[in-house]
Every structure is written in structure tokens, then in C-alpha cells.
Amino acid sequence: MRSVSCVPSPVHFLAPSRETSSERAEGKxxxxxxxxxxxxxGDDRAFAEVYDAIAPRVxxxxxxxxxxxxxxxxxxxxxxxxxHRHRGSYASGFPVLPWAFAIARRLYIDEFRRxxxxxxxxxxxxxxxxxxxxxxxxxxxxxxQTAERVREVLAKLPETQRVAxxxxxxxxxxxxxxxxxxxxxxxxVKLRAFRAYEAxxxxxxxxxxxx
Amino acid sequence: MTRLQSSPNDPDAxxxxxxxxxxxxxxxxAADEPxxxxxxxxxxxxxxxxxxLAVSLLIFLAWGGLRPDPRPLRLVVETTVGSxxxxxxxxxxxxxxxxxxxxxxxxxxxxxVLSTPVALFAWxxxxxxxxxxxxxxWSTRPGLRCLLLxxxxxxxxxxxxxxxxxGSDPVHPRMTAASFGAAAGxxxxxxxxxWCPVGxxxxxxxxxxxxxxxxxxxxALLGSRVLRLRKP
Numbered sequence: 421m422r423s424v425s426c427v428p429s430p431v432h433f434l435a436p437s438r439e440t441s442s443e444r445a446e447g448k449x450x451x452x453x454x455x456x457x458x459x460x461x462g463d464d465r466a467f468a469e470v471y472d473a474i475a476p477r478v479x480x481x482x483x484x485x486x487x488x489x490x491x492x493x494x495x496x497x498x499x500x501x502x503x504h505r506h507r508g509s510y511a512s513g514f515p516v517l518p519w520a521f522a523i524a525r526r527l528y529i530d531e532f533r534r535x536x537x538x539x540x541x542x543x544x545x546x547x548x549x550x551x552x553x554x555x556x557x558x559x560x561x562x563x564x565q566t567a568e569r570v571r572e573v574l575a576k577l578p579e580t581q582r583v584a585x586x587x588x589x590x591x592x593x594x595x596x597x598x599x600x601x602x603x604x605x606x607x608x609v610k611l612r613a614f615r616a617y618e619a620x621x622x623x624x625x626x627x628x629x630x631x
Numbered sequence: 632m633t634r635l636q637s638s639p640n641d642p643d644a645x646x647x648x649x650x651x652x653x654x655x656x657x658x659x660x661a662a663d664e665p666x667x668x669x670x671x672x673x674x675x676x677x678x679x680x681x682x683x684l685a686v687s688l689l690i691f692l693a694w695g696g697l698r699p700d701p702r703p704l705r706l707v708v709e710t711t712v713g714s715x716x717x718x719x720x721x722x723x724x725x726x727x728x729x730x731x732x733x734x735x736x737x738x739x740x741x742x743x744v745l746s747t748p749v750a751l752f753a754w755x756x757x758x759x760x761x762x763x764x765x766x767x768x769w770s771t772r773p774g775l776r777c778l779l780l781x782x783x784x785x786x787x788x789x790x791x792x793x794x795x796x797x798g799s800d801p802v803h804p805r806m807t808a809a810s811f812g813a814a815a816g817x818x819x820x821x822x823x824x825x826w827c828p829v830g831x832x833x834x835x836x837x838x839x840x841x842x843x844x845x846x847x848x849x850x851a852l853l854g855s856r857v858l859r860l861r862k863p
Contacts, residue, residue, distance in 0.1 A: 462668040501863035504661040508672030519732035526801035526860045600731045603802035
């Protein structure tokens, strides 16, 4: 089994382009929403448009979560098929992207829990990660180390803060979309993300991470 | 070859099936597996919920139907209209999805689940105490019949709701189901209000409040299994 890197650059963590986030959050969502609406009404050809609009982002998200291409492919397939099965419940105008992310996240969590008891899986994941990290070029080491420190900080954060940070800063969802994915309020997402930013800022400034 | 935009540092982008193959595979599986359209789902929802409500209505009529005496008609109207407004509000929050496929935020649902029995009870007590003698003790009516009637009225619509939404909630299935239970309990409260003249507080707690709480708990227990997103 092979794995893929999912370590974003430190710059990405700190200052993702506002335009990029906006485009990713709004532009794609609109075409996906319209296609999903047609698909819910029975236009079977629209599913390809739904796929093209959301699959790249959901797949990237799953790659980051799983660090495993085969598993990410499998979860993407399950996510899209789940949306397909529930197309009749899709209401016109509802945003598709948070729905897709929430399904993908749930499927990942279920898969993770299923595999957590498998010691072989854990050992293999560690070995895969070590192999990927050792293959990086030397000139990337500095930024990688910083990214690694950020990852360590993120890993120590409570799950709620880490996921909020991921959805906002890495996946580029809006606060509203992230709140939908997490099933909570916008203000709760903002608070969780703020706490995550504070922890990361402290580390990148060279200080100790807040306790 | 069409590629998904995965990681910029993807070291094994060429491994496994190509992304174009993955796309074709997913689209082919979706094409092979029929899924109901919105119109079909809507028709199914109307049928199931219509049947469930009809069953509840028949149970109510078989139980004796509307029984305002010995209450003043004005008291019956006040309690029923107030509790009906509350029940409609609960149903809108619990069953509506608030502009998202993922339903309402969990804090909203928690608020609805916790406040529904409290608000209904408070309204009933407030209206009843305004009429002398209407909150007097009824030693022969501890509330068991109201408890049973509430459960019987609510269970069919509740099961219908859970069945219609089965396997579809990826975020908080337990809390969504609990809010369904609160909504079903609130609706049955309104109907039981039309039948039960007792305003004695211990009776209200056992016969009217307890079923709402029990339905909410039962629905939460069922819902964590029934509503939970399933692997396709």
C-alpha cells in the first residue's frame, strides 16, 4: 500500500489567498448546486457535472485525512454513491459542498474507527508516513520542519479545533459551510478556529505553544 | 488523462487506478443503481406520513375523541391553541433542515429537545390555574391513561419519520432523532389536551410530560442507529 503526502506548506496554513478561498467556496458550489438540483429532478446526466464540481475537493480532503490513495479513492466512491442514493431528498438551493464534505468526513471517521483496532493497519500507516517523509528533497526540509511543527501543534489541539481549522484554512470552506459540515453554529466554528490560529501563531513565532 | 487536484506534492500520483478510471467507475455504479428522484421521494413521504397520521387519528377517535367537559370551552381553546403553536414551532425546527442538507445546528436541536416539555407544561399550568378548580387533585386519574394514549398517538408518525430519513444523517443522527421524538411528543400533547380535562400537576407530569421525554429518549436511542449514515 502506498501513501501520499498531505503536508501543506506553512504559508498555506498562515495566509491562504482570500480570492482562492472565496472562489472555492462560492463559485464551484453554485454549479454543483444547480447540477445536483437537476439530478434530484431525474436528469441522470447531471451526476457527471456534480462529480466534476465536487470530487476534486472532496478527494483532496480525503487524501489529507487518510494519507492513503487507495482508501481516499474508496471513500470518495462511497461519498458520491451516498449522495446518489439520497438525491431525492436534495432540496433545491441547498449547498451541495458542505453535504459532500460531511458525508466524506463521516465515512472516514467510521473507517478509521473500524481500522483502529487493527494493529497491522497502525503499524503500516506509521511506516508509510516515515517513507514519505524521508523522500523529501533537502531544500524543502526547512519548510517541512515548520509544517511538521504546525502539524504537531494541530495534532495536540482538541479534535473540534483541528477540524474547524482544516475545513476553513486548508479546504477553504466558508464559516457557514464549515458550520454545516460540523453540525454547529457559525460562532462556534469561529471560536474553534481562532483558538487553533492562536496555537499555531505561537509556534511559528518561535514561542511555546499555548497550554 | 484527467486528474483530480489532490495534493501538490503527490508522490504516487500514478499509482492505482487513474482518476479518470475512478470517475468512470463511480458514474457507472451510480447508473447501475437506481435512486429515487425528488418527486418519488416526495410522494413516498406524503404516503407514509399520511398513513401514520391517519392511524393516530383513528386511535384518538377509538379512545373517545374530543372530550372538553368539565372544562370551560375557553380553557380548552386556550390550552389547545397555545400548545398547537408550540408544537408547530417544534416541528418546524425539528423536521425542517434550515437551508442545509445537514439539518440544523446541534445547539438548536438541543434547545428544542430540552425546552419542548418545559414549554408545553408551563403553558398548560399557566392556562389551567387561571380557572378556579381546574388544577384540583384527581385521585382516580394518576395519568397512566394519558401516558399510554400519548405514546400510541406519537409512535406511528415517529417511526414513519425515522424510516423516511433512515441512513441519511452524517452529522448528528442522535440529536436529529431526539428532536423528531420531541416533535412527535408535542403533537400528541396537543391531541391529548383535547381529551384530558385534568390539570393536576402530578398528573400532568406523569401523563403528559413523561411521554414527551420518553419519546425523545427512545427516538434518540433508535435514531443513533437508524438515521446514521450508512456505507453504500
